[in-house]
Amino acid sequence: MSSSPRPEPPVYDWDGFGFETRQVHAGEYPDRNHGLRVPPIALSAGYxxxxxxxxxxxxxxxIHWRAEDHAGRATAPSPSEHAPxxxxxxxxTNWVAEERLASLEGGVVSVAVSSGQAAITSALLALAQHGDHIVSTASIYGGTRILFGRSFARFGIGFDYVWDADDDAEWERAIRPETKAIFTExxxxxCNDVTDLRRIAEVAARHHLPLVVDNTVGTPALIRPFEHGANxxxxxxxxxxxxxxxxxxxxIVDGGNFDWAAAERAGRSFPLITQSSRAGVAPMLERFGRGAYARAVRESVVNDIGPTLSPLHGFLLHQGMETLSLRMERHVESAIRIAAWLEQQPEVESVDYAGLxxxxxxxxxxxxxxxxxxxxxxxxxxxxxTVRGGIEGARxxxxxxRVFSRMTGIGDTRSMVIHPLSSTHSTFAPELNERLGITPGLLRLSVGLESAEDLIRDLRHALDRL
Structure with a gap:
């Protein structure tokens, strides 16, 4: 009696698979206790x-980079964090989300933290310290501007803003010897004023500066900044x-594509990455190679400050990413349709959607x-x-x-609306808001997954009140 052929082992290395496959599977690991198909929520403080x-x-x-494991088996150096x-x-639980996001963005290692503001803070504090400087494009989320102008100022890290990213002279004026990064979205x-990542990446490379890009609104389903030169x-x-x-x-996702040693030779010092933190221990760059920056973020910033992501939220994150491309198709399809419809309405002064x-x-x-x-x-x-009638028209x-939710936030399944001048940008000087295009009649819409027809009817009902 012949024996049945042994079953093929499941795939756990998803390199080379398509985006839709990786968003479902990347980061999975075998559960050897019960054979759970869905990675569980690991509610444990220690290990x-x-x-x-x-x-x-x-x-x-x-354990992450030595030449052999505990059983004496040879192992290649790896940026893996799987030894908690x-x-x-x-x-x-958070490893699943981290590896999945790194795969979708095309990076080498990801570090999950407790919020988007924590991600920006951790990413930049791994690069800059007191007395250093960062250059950002001018049009960024209002909360990020507040973070830079309030908390980073207290840390002693300065910021300058470039208003015309196509102007080489403006970049040259903004970048200094103590500049440690360029930031953009x-x-x-x-205002949906999409940035020219390729051009900004060229500026950053010319000055041996890492380019840090917030891809919250774009998502890797629409654009992957590493493919445009981001780091x-x-x-x-x-x-x-x-x-x-x-x-x-x-x-935070490390692209593994920035030459830290060359930057050091050019006079851009990144001590958390290129210098030893203590006697007898090699620098992060020597130990972790392409994942050195991510390791510095995790060990020297996140570990110290403690913006920990809850495992429950990590679970919801990797579950959410399983349907990212499907959801983004619907989000974008409805947004284009609604933006085009709004542009034709007499009560609307302007629509800020770069796709039109x-x-x-x-x-x-x-x-x-x-x-x-x-x-x-x-x-x-x-x-x-922007609706006619200024702030009273906006009100x-x-x-x-009735269908759009009046609330802060974006990227939900539910459609949302907020008035930036009286909320996200309310602390800015009038002249700054004017330059940013934050006018009394401007509303920010985040288009969700409801029926586009229902959303248009809701918008028409609201416009009828003007």
Missing amino acids: LFDDFDDQVSRFDGS IYSRQGNP TVPNP VVVHSTTKFLTGHGAAVGGA PSNPLHARAVRDYGADAEGRGRTGSVFGV AFVNGL
């Missing part, structure tokens, strides 16, 4: 060590990645985000609309909505 030497190797980091000490630094909100990607995973408005989180042919950034939107069947760019589902419009 057992195999023995005394295992404890030592986890604390000195050598305490859930402040890493957790098995793929799709700034509320670090950050996310508020609260938004489209998790997708259902039920969990707050953030993440009337927008001056339309060619860039199509180049970097692709186009729908009618040739319109697919630049996400968060955009601005009447917002109060007339």
